[in-house]
Amino acid sequence: MPNFFAAAPKGLAEVLEKELHQMGISQTQKIASGVFFDSSWEGCYKVNLCSRIASRVMKPVLDFPAYTGEDIYFNIKKHDFTKYIDPKATLRIEASVKESKIHDQRFLAMKVKDAIVDQFRDKFGIRPDVDNANPDLRVIVRGHKNEYHVAIDTSGDPLFMRGYRREAGEAPLKENLAAGLLALTEWDGKSPIVDPMCGSGTFLIEAAMKAMNIAPGSMRKSFGFMKLNNFEKEKWEALLDETVAQEKEELDFQFFGYDVDRQVLQYAKDNARRAGVDQVISFKKETVATIEPPVEKGMVITNPPYAIRIGDEDNVRDVYRDLSFTLKHRFKGWTAWLLSGNKDLIADLKLKSTRKFFVYNGAIECRLLKYEMF
Numbered sequence: 012m013p014n015f016f017a018a019a020p021k022g023l024a025e026v027l028e029k030e031l032h033q034m035g036i037s038q039t040q041k042i043a044s045g046v047f048f049d050s051s052w053e054g055c056y057k058v059n060l061c062s063r064i065a066s067r068v069m070k071p072v073l074d075f076p077a078y079t080g081e082d083i084y085f086n087i088k089k090h091d092f093t094k095y096i097d098p099k100a101t102l103r104i105e106a107s108v109k110e111s112k113i114h115d116q117r118f119l120a121m122k123v124k125d126a127i128v129d130q131f132r133d134k135f136g137i138r139p140d141v142d143n144a145n146p147d148l149r150v151i152v153r154g155h156k157n158e159y160h161v162a163i164d165t166s167g168d169p170l171f172m173r174g175y176r177r178e179a180g181e182a183p184l185k186e187n188l189a190a191g192l193l194a195l196t197e198w199d200g201k202s203p204i205v206d207p208m209c210g211s212g213t214f215l216i217e218a219a220m221k222a223m224n225i226a227p228g229s230m231r232k233s234f235g236f237m238k239l240n241n242f243e244k245e246k247w248e249a250l251l252d253e254t255v256a257q258e259k260e261e262l263d264f265q266f267f268g269y270d271v272d273r274q275v276l277q278y279a280k281d282n283a284r285r286a287g288v289d290q291v292i293s294f295k296k297e298t299v300a301t302i303e304p305p306v307e308k309g310m311v312i313t314n315p316p317y318a319i320r321i322g323d324e325d326n327v328r329d330v331y332r333d334l335s336f337t338l339k340h341r342f343k344g345w346t347a348w349l350l351s352g353n354k355d356l357i358a359d360l361k362l363k364s365t366r367k368f369f370v371y372n373g374a375i376e377c378r379l380l381k382y383e384m385f
């Protein structure tokens with residue numbers, strides 16, 4: 012049984028592990044950056060297709076200590092890379108290294124590449140070319156404190172690239188981060204959600220896809236595993252058919268998105284249509300100061316501007332005050348979740364949070380906070 016590793020955005024390994032369990036993958040081991048899991052290659056296809064939270068799925072192949080380029084070359088040669096692709100195919104090495112004797116990642120990548128292409132040359136007399144844009148085989152090498160981990164990528168483009176988002180406003184959330192945050196809220200998948208500052212609609216589209224059982228990878232044309240020699244096309248197609256057959260046609264509740272920016276709302280509508288969920292999300296141009304609950308009860312989740320990335324602090328401060336007023340006075344009985352990377356602005360809400368998670372939106376440390384509106 013091959014072992015795999017699903018990488019998660021920081022702070023979301025636990026919800027990713029739960030998600031894998033729900034998919035029927037029981038042999039898991041969580042670390043801060045993701046979850047190791049035991050499965051067949053079919054299980055790997057399934058995680059690539061169905062995980063809403065994973066950033067990428069890899070197959071770890073080697074772990075070793077190394078101090079010199081020769082150590083790297085010697086250890087890489089211990090694994091047979093010629094089984095993954097034909098010698099006429101292409102490859103890319105993604106190398107990074109921290110706090111180690113070898114500190115130049117280009118040197119590291121070169122040593123790994125040399126060891127791999129020499130395996131092909133010895134066996135076939137020819138070697139794969141390097142293609143950094145669209146490789147057939149992507150080898151990921153991470154070095155930390157002279158310990159190296161080597162993995163074969165099975166995803167290709169990162170999994171947040173669902174294929175539905177072509178355009179977005181400023182500071183959109185990555186799709187898998189939005190899905191992971193929704194998982195942290197423990198939303199039941201069966202009740203309305205309002206995003207009063209929805210931007211390109213990522214929270215609502217991800218929530219609607221989950222409610223309608225639409226697999227996040229079902230719109231993608233390709234995954235890294237499809238280019239490997241052991242790809243079992245029939246098994247993949249059967250899995251895709253079975254997954255798509257489980258989609259729901261309709262829901263008995265709705266999602267609601269508001270934003271002041273007309274252009275960004277158009278992007279949100281286009282994205283929702285491409286994701287196949289436009290019939291369950293209503294988008295409306297409105298300021299957070301004036302919105303009213305569109306239904307009696309539900310959950311609010313939003314990612315207001317942080318000031319670091321959009322606008323200046325004074326304008327944004329007013330937006331937080333308006334948000335706080337709207338929640339307190341008009342959303343009584345609702346649960347609200349806020350993602351913000353700005354502690355001062357959160358304090359300005361003058362609301363008491365009942366739960367707090369630390370997560371990262373790109374490089375920005377953020378808090379996801381829960382408020383019960385009484």
Ligand SMILES: C[S@@+](CC[C@H](N)C(=O)[O-])C[C@H]1O[C@@H](n2cnc3c(N)ncnc32)[C@H](O)[C@@H]1O
Nearest residue numbers: 183184208210211213270271272298299314316
């Ligand atoms: C950080 S972005 C949200 C990004 C969104 N989560 C996404 O994934 O695309 C914040 C959004 O708040 C909107 N906004 C700013 N001030 C607002 C206000 N007073 N009322 C409603 N929306 C506002 C902006 O137009 C922007 O789209």
